[in-house]
Amino acid sequence: MSEATERPAGAPDASNASVHEVDARGLLCPLPVIRAQDAAGTLAPGGLLDVFATDPGTLHDIPAWCAVHGHRVVGTWRERGDIRIRIEVCET
Amino acid sequence: MMQKKAVALISGGLDSMLAAKVVMEEGVHVEGLNFYTGFCVEGHTHAIRARHQARPKRNNALWVAQQLGIKLHIIDVSEQYKDIVLRPKHGYGQHLNPCLDCKIFMVNKALAWGFMDANGFDFVITGEVIGQRPKSQRKATMPIIAKESGADDLLLRPLCAKRLAPTKPEREGWVDRARLHGFEGRSRKPQMALAAQLGFTDYAQPAGGCCFLTDAAYAAKLSDLWQARGERDYDLDDIMLLKVGRHVRPARHYKLIVGREAGENRFLEGYRKRFLHLRMVDVEGPLALIDGAPSRGDVRLAARVLARYSQGRDAAQVGVSAHHTNGVTEALQVVPLPASEIPRAWHV
Numbered sequence: 001m002s003e004a005t006e007r008p009a010g011a012p013d014a015s016n017a018s019v020h021e022v023d024a025r026g027l028l029c030p031l032p033v034i035r036a037q038d039a040a041g042t043l044a045p046g047g048l049l050d051v052f053a054t055d056p057g058t059l060h061d062i063p064a065w066c067a068v069h070g071h072r073v074v075g076t077w078r079e080r081g082d083i084r085i086r087i088e089v090c091e092t
Numbered sequence: 093m094m095q096k097k098a099v100a101l102i103s104g105g106l107d108s109m110l111a112a113k114v115v116m117e118e119g120v121h122v123e124g125l126n127f128y129t130g131f132c133v134e135g136h137t138h139a140i141r142a143r144h145q146a147r148p149k150r151n152n153a154l155w156v157a158q159q160l161g162i163k164l165h166i167i168d169v170s171e172q173y174k175d176i177v178l179r180p181k182h183g184y185g186q187h188l189n190p191c192l193d194c195k196i197f198m199v200n201k202a203l204a205w206g207f208m209d210a211n212g213f214d215f216v217i218t219g220e221v222i223g224q225r226p227k228s229q230r231k232a233t234m235p236i237i238a239k240e241s242g243a244d245d246l247l248l249r250p251l252c253a254k255r256l257a258p259t260k261p262e263r264e265g266w267v268d269r270a271r272l273h274g275f276e277g278r279s280r281k282p283q284m285a286l287a288a289q290l291g292f293t294d295y296a297q298p299a300g301g302c303c304f305l306t307d308a309a310y311a312a313k314l315s316d317l318w319q320a321r322g323e324r325d326y327d328l329d330d331i332m333l334l335k336v337g338r339h340v341r342p343a344r345h346y347k348l349i350v351g352r353e354a355g356e357n358r359f360l361e362g363y364r365k366r367f368l369h370l371r372m373v374d375v376e377g378p379l380a381l382i383d384g385a386p387s388r389g390d391v392r393l394a395a396r397v398l399a400r401y402s403q404g405r406d407a408a409q410v411g412v413s414a415h416h417t418n419g420v421t422e423a424l425q426v427v428p429l430p431a432s433e434i435p436r437a438w439h440v
Contacts, residue, residue: 034168064154068164
């Protein structure tokens with residue numbers, strides 16, 4: 001399971017306009033996974049997706065979902081109590 | 093022959109995992125589908141209750157997909173699923189579980205999803221076993237599911253296929269019927285033997301315990317909700333809140349939802365702006381949401397009930413704050429209600 005860390009220096013900046021964002025805060029799994037899945041389906045390979053969540057289950061489920069679909073987890077961070085997972089959509 | 097494609101219903105349990113694997117061994121490309129109904133037990137219980145935190149927080153369907161090396165598509169059907177729960181054509185099982193209608197619904201959804209032009213699947217797989225489940229998995233229900241889902245002979249049950257009429261995938265040679273199985277009955281031994289043969293040493297608990305609608309206590313709470321509201325309906329928040337806390341209903345027009353531990357209190361905090369809620373003042377105690385339309389007197393009584401579950405339960409008087417949805421906070425001083433004065437009938 002990926003462990004989120006406090007946002008380190010150099011972690012992605014929320015102002016990055018080329019990153020698609022999914023707000024899944026307050027949702028319990030598997031809804032954050034479903035939201036991420038639906039958003040990823042709209043992006044071309046190479047597209048970046050940031051999923052914001054509060055359910056710790058996302059730390060396991062989103063990387064697991066990425067693994068079965070061939071997408072890449074770029075990083076996982078904790079920001080002010082929220083979990084942020086960056087996904088790179090890959091050719092599957 | 094072009095490689096055939098099958099879409100498998102993946103619950104996260106052993107049977108659907110085995111069914112998918114058996115068909116994969118036939119050279120068929122398999123992808124999994126998992127439906128989110130809102131009544132799933134695993135993930136939410138882990139997320140909410142602190143005492144479940146030590147258990148692995150994995151989504152079993154995703155875990156199964158990882159073991160199989162297949163894609164898993166999770167589909168939110170919670171809104172459409174209401175019709176199945178509220179108006180099951182084939183009725184309920186022991187509690188409020190509409191298992192037969194549920195299976196028909198899911199096979200139909202899998203068929204619709206898999207046969208979309210973009211997806212191009214050839215048939216549907218389930219992990220059903222004749223006689224495994226008293227309501228939905230009987231010899232008599234197998235053809236009903238195939239027919240009413242619209243799948244007909246494109247629905248393959250690899251674990252019990254030998255006891256059923258050959259389906260199109262078998263007749264056309266997409267899979268070899270001789271290598272399918274003829275499991276029947278409630279025993280899990282054949283599945284466990286097959287799991288060992290296929291190299292699976294770890295798998296989730298047997299299917300059936302994955303839906304809150306099969307749970308007596310949950311079904312009682314859902315029935316109570318419908319009775320109190322005078323109509324059979326629900327939204328996603330209703331069914332989430334039924335999974336959490338102690339539900340105490342002093343009168344038809346309102347009930348308390350009292351957190352039983354830290355994890356539940358945290359979860360209930362997420363709903364505090366939408367409900368009148370009560371907190372203990374000066375002493376430790378749970379959070380209580382009030383669902384319904386209580387009078388001022390009812391709020392006082394609710395505060396006394398809450399105090400009974402607080403560290404101040406033995407005090408002569410305790411402070412409780414009532415936070416109304418309009419932003420007004422009311423300070424109350426109440427006598428904790430003795431446990432003996434909370435009628436058993438109030439506990440939903």
